[in-house]
Amino acid sequence: MESDDSVGIQRMSLGPSGTTRLRDRVESVKLNSRSKATVAKEQMTTISQGLLQTYLDEAMERFCQDQRE
Structure with a gap:
């Protein structure tokens, strides 16, 4: 069914x-979209790795303190 327009x-x-x-034009838009998505993914990966490392460092520090006591 077609619209009236x-x-x-x-x-x-x-x-x-x-x-x-x-x-x-379509190809350049596709390339730009991919590159922006890749950059965002890399940034999130870096942030996630940093948070994970911080969490593990703190957990290891607590573990070592418990072992000393």
């Missing part, structure tokens, strides 16, 4: 240069 609308061909530009 699309009734009677004809699409025009982009032509070879328009098609090429559209493909280039």
Whole structure:
């Protein structure tokens, strides 16, 4: 079922240069999206590793104190 807005609308061909530009634009958007996601993932991994290391260091310190007592 078509919406009322699309009734009677004809699409025009982009032509070879328009098609090429559209493909280039889509590809550049895909590349930018991937790189942003990769950076965010790397930052979260670094933060997670830092928090885990802090937690383990504190746990080891408590364990060593208990062993000395």
